[in-house]
Amino acid sequence: MSTDTPETEAPPPTFDSLPLSAELRRAIDELGYTHPTPVQRAVFEPAVRGLDLVVQARTGTGKTAAFAMPLIDSLVKRSVAAVQALILCPTRELALQVNREIEALGKHRGTRSTAVYGGAPMPRQVEAIQNGAQIVVGTPGRVLDHLRRGTLDPSTIRTFVLDESDEMLSMGFLPQITEILGFLPAARQTLLFSATLPADIRRVAETRLKNPEFLTLSGDHVGALEIEHTVYLSRGDKLSELMQVIEVENPESAIVFCNTRDETKRVANALQQQGFAADWLNADLAQNDREKVMAATRNSEIRFLVCTDVAARGIDISHLTHVINYDFPESAENYVHRTGRTGRAGRTGKAIALIEPGDIGNLYLMRLTYKVKPVERQLPSAREMKTRAESDLLRLFVEAFANRKTHPDDLALARRLLSHEQAENVIAGLLRDHLGARPEAPEEATAARRAKAPRPAEVRTPIAPPAARTPHAVVARAPIPRSADPSAPNAAPAPRPNLPAAAAPRPERDRSRGERERPRREAPARSNGRGHSADLEDLPRYTVSEATPSDASAALTPPAKPSPKPAMMRDSVEDAESGPDNPGVAEIYVSIGRRDGARPSDIQTILEQNGLLAEQTDYIRVRQRNSFVGVKTEYLEKAVAALNGAAIAGKPAFAEPARQRD
Numbered sequence: 001m002s003t004d005t006p007e008t009e010a011p012p013p014t015f016d017s018l019p020l021s022a023e024l025r026r027a028i029d030e031l032g033y034t035h036p037t038p039v040q041r042a043v044f045e046p047a048v049r050g051l052d053l054v055v056q057a058r059t060g061t062g063k064t065a066a067f068a069m070p071l072i073d074s075l076v077k078r079s080v081a082a083v084q085a086l087i088l089c090p091t092r093e094l095a096l097q098v099n100r101e102i103e104a105l106g107k108h109r110g111t112r113s114t115a116v117y118g119g120a121p122m123p124r125q126v127e128a129i130q131n132g133a134q135i136v137v138g139t140p141g142r143v144l145d146h147l148r149r150g151t152l153d154p155s156t157i158r159t160f161v162l163d164e165s166d167e168m169l170s171m172g173f174l175p176q177i178t179e180i181l182g183f184l185p186a187a188r189q190t191l192l193f194s195a196t197l198p199a200d201i202r203r204v205a206e207t208r209l210k211n212p213e214f215l216t217l218s219g220d221h222v223g224a225l226e227i228e229h230t231v232y233l234s235r236g237d238k239l240s241e242l243m244q245v246i247e248v249e250n251p252e253s254a255i256v257f258c259n260t261r262d263e264t265k266r267v268a269n270a271l272q273q274q275g276f277a278a279d280w281l282n283a284d285l286a287q288n289d290r291e292k293v294m295a296a297t298r299n300s301e302i303r304f305l306v307c308t309d310v311a312a313r314g315i316d317i318s319h320l321t322h323v324i325n326y327d328f329p330e331s332a333e334n335y336v337h338r339t340g341r342t343g344r345a346g347r348t349g350k351a352i353a354l355i356e357p358g359d360i361g362n363l364y365l366m367r368l369t370y371k372v373k374p375v376e377r378q379l380p381s382a383r384e385m386k387t388r389a390e391s392d393l394l395r396l397f398v399e400a401f402a403n404r405k406t407h408p409d410d411l412a413l414a415r416r417l418l419s420h421e422q423a424e425n426v427i428a429g430l431l432r433d434h435l436g437a438r439p440e441a442p443e444e445a446t447a448a449r450r451a452k453a454p455r456p457a458e459v460r461t462p463i464a465p466p467a468a469r470t471p472h473a474v475v476a477r478a479p480i481p482r483s484a485d486p487s488a489p490n491a492a493p494a495p496r497p498n499l500p501a502a503a504a505p506r507p508e509r510d511r512s513r514g515e516r517e518r519p520r521r522e523a524p525a526r527s528n529g530r531g532h533s534a535d536l537e538d539l540p541r542y543t544v545s546e547a548t549p550s551d552a553s554a555a556l557t558p559p560a561k562p563s564p565k566p567a568m569m570r571d572s573v574e575d576a577e578s579g580p581d582n583p584g585v586a587e588i589y590v591s592i593g594r595r596d597g598a599r600p601s602d603i604q605t606i607l608e609q610n611g612l613l614a615e616q617t618d619y620i621r622v623r624q625r626n627s628f629v630g631v632k633t634e635y636l637e638k639a640v641a642a643l644n645g646a647a648i649a650g651k652p653a654f655a656e657p658a659r660q661r662d
Contacts, residue, residue, distance in 0.1 A: 018044050023108035024073050031104055037062035040069065042215050047191060048074045052209040054192045054201070057217040058340060063193050064101050067161050071135060072106040075159050075189070081112075081132035082156040086184070088140055088177065090167040092117040092287060093294055098163065099137040111135065116152075118142045119287035126151045140168065140176040147183045154183045165194040165201050167337070171310065174200070181208060195340065196333065227342060227349040229374035231363065234354045239270055241354060241379055242326055246276075246304075247388050248380040249352060253454035254322035256306040257329070257338050267326055268306040275450040278304035281311045300454040309334055312341070319454060325353035332366040392446045585618045586636040587658040590627040590643055597649035598622050603629060610642035628658060 012035040015028055036044075039057040046053060047070035057063055067087075076084045089095040099115035106113065114128035116138035122145070129136065129152055136143070136152065146152035160181075162168065168177065190209050194201050197216075205212050234241055242256075256271075256278075258264045264280040271278035279293050279302050290311075296302045300319070309329065320342045329335045342349030353374065355363060367373055417423055435442070592598045600620040607617060607629075617639075618630035631639045636657060643655035 013041065017041065018069075020069070021073050021109065024069065024105065027105050027108050033065075037066070039063055039215075039217050040066045042217065043067065043191075044070055046213055046215075047189075050075075050189050052190045052192075052212040053215060054194070054197070054205045054209070054212045055215045055217070056194055056197050057215075058195055061217070063163070064098050065105065067163075067191050067193065068098075068102050068105050071159060071161075072102065072109055072111050076111055076134050078110055078134075080134065080156070083129060083133060083136050083152065083154075084156055085135045085159040085161065086143065086154075086157050086180075087135065087137040087161040087163060088143060088168065088180070089137060089163050090139070090171055090173065092119065092139060093290065094164065095137050095139055096291075102135055102137065106135075113137060116142045116146060122151075140173045140180065144176050144180055147180065155185060157184055157188060159189045159191065160184055161191045161193070163193050165192050165204070166196045166198055169198070169200045169204075170333070174204075177204075195337070198333075227339060227351055229339070229351045229353075229372055231353045231355045231374045231376050232379050233376070234356050235379070236356075238326065238354055238356075239267065242267065242324070243270070243274060244380045244385065245324075245352060245354070246271075248384050249322070249350075250388070250449070251322035251324070251350075252303070253300070253320050254304055254324050255312060255320060255338075255341060256304055256324045256326050257312070258306060258308055259327035259329070261308060263327065264306045264308060264311075268304070271304050271306070275447050276304055277302050277451065278306060281305060281307035283308070283310060285311075303452075303454050309338070312338075321349060321454075323349070323351045325351070328353050328355055328359040328362055330362060332362070332369040335362075335366050335372075336370055389442060389446060392449050393442055396444065396448065584633050585630045586633045588629040588631065588636070588640055588643065588655055589658040590629060590648070591654040592648040592651055593623050593625040593627055595624055596651055598627060599649075602648050603627060603643070606646045606648065607631075607639060607642055610638070612639055612642065 014034065015025060015036055018036060018041065020028070039055065039061050043053065043055060043066040047067065055063070055066070057066075071085050087095075087098060089098055095115045095117050099113055102111070102113045105111075112131075112133050113135035114125065114133040114137070116125045116129075116136060118139060118141050120142075125142075125146070129146070138146075143152070147154060162177070168174075190212075192201070192205060192209065192212070205214075232241065232245055256267060258267060261282040261284055264282045268278045268280035279296065281290060281293050285293070293302070293305070297305050306326075323339050323342045325335070325338065329338060339349075339351040342351065351374075353359075353363075363374075417426060420426070590598075590603065600622055603620050603622075604614065604617065608614070612631070612635055616632050616635050618632070619628075620630075621628045629639065629643070640655050640657060643653055646653050646655075
């Protein structure tokens, strides 16, 4: 008999394993870091010694802190009020993100950093540099502008960091990077970080670095093997098929990738019309609007972010559960980069792709190159869609009765009923009686699931404190306002309107992919002429929920017996609601209803535009011929004034305080 005892797994090392200063350690503790990641442990000491490094590590493994910690702790001298470190990033979003993390880590050591990128005022950036910025984080184009103008003195730069190097080379930044290197002192340290190590990266390392040390950890291709991959063969109606897949898969939060800019807008608008919190991101979007979209995504206000490869470069969203390839990428490397955005830091993740016949070759090339073997599935059947609808109703019932006290006699009767041979028939009859009195319940259940926001991201690697979430009384979030730009395609004043159900005649299907997005600014892309045999009008029509999840029990309450209407009560008023349920809440009657195309989000948008926040609204119930809005009593007059005469679903609305009903 063996007497060997099983070895206990060693606990992960803490930050005590790194020789950090007290100020940096204090900042790390405040940020909530507990254990350094492998890339952080591997990089710290050789970076502090001044070695040139080429680091391969997959996206989302803590690479920013890996080079930020040695910079803040040792490489940047606090007594020198000049730029000592230059960090290049492929996108503006990543530059801002890196700068925020450096500021958070260096706040107790007094390290000053600034971000420079295109689309932002140049004078403000020049002022930040002249005021003693010690670390500059920027995009290649804007950094090169500063160097050429002499507003950035390269003579004091001692450390140069290339973040997401493979991304920058694939975006065509190599000539700009080469010119930037020509401005920098020869006696410098270079840290090169990359998710993959293609031949171009190795060539740069061999020609531009001094005896570089290669640190190879897990690349993005390893991360791709750790998540679940699924492909659905499209029959041609991709927009409708995407909705079917989302209904069945029910992602908590996802990035949806498209190959063209026009498709991002089309897909995002379709998702919004179906009640999902979605928005789009591509090169047509102004910088301030990009930042609004990214902030909303980080704060878990957007469930589906629809974007192109170029727009998504450098985006770090830690809480994604799914990556959906609405358009399959044309290179295997792009597929790996896309799917590397989910399943980070030990989380589970899933990649979904809609495959057209023309994508089969790229699919097999990806399988051969990276040994990723997706599971091939059929598009959801009618039975699967019905199962999803039944699950939505079941969830609505469970939530409605979760916090209600149950009488022991009722429980005893329920148990006896469940043991009876006719139990299913009796329960089915009770459900039919209840749902017959509340025919909108299935639509409410579906809409509540669709409008469910992602869970807030864990404070695992915080960059900045997330904004406090405001509870919304409606289940569909209005689109984020955009800046009006007459020169941009589909420009419209903020907020953007949803795409009409029948926006355009259906063109003949064109096999062209449309204009691909380019890393540099270019003229707005023309419509790619790529049609679908199913327009938005062909999608199943769903009604947005009339009750919030917290009001689920009220949504399931059978309608009270109608009481005689006062003489002046309009015939359009339906007495199916018993008025406000909470004290201190007043009810408003609105003459526009579901048959007019009204949705809770339309009413909520009008209230917010007139200064009434979501927490001041108790509920919005859109009925067939009219709507009822519950607001806190002190805001009744303001809300009535905002809604009376407002255009809801394109029609002027009449609003007044609802009459009391017995």
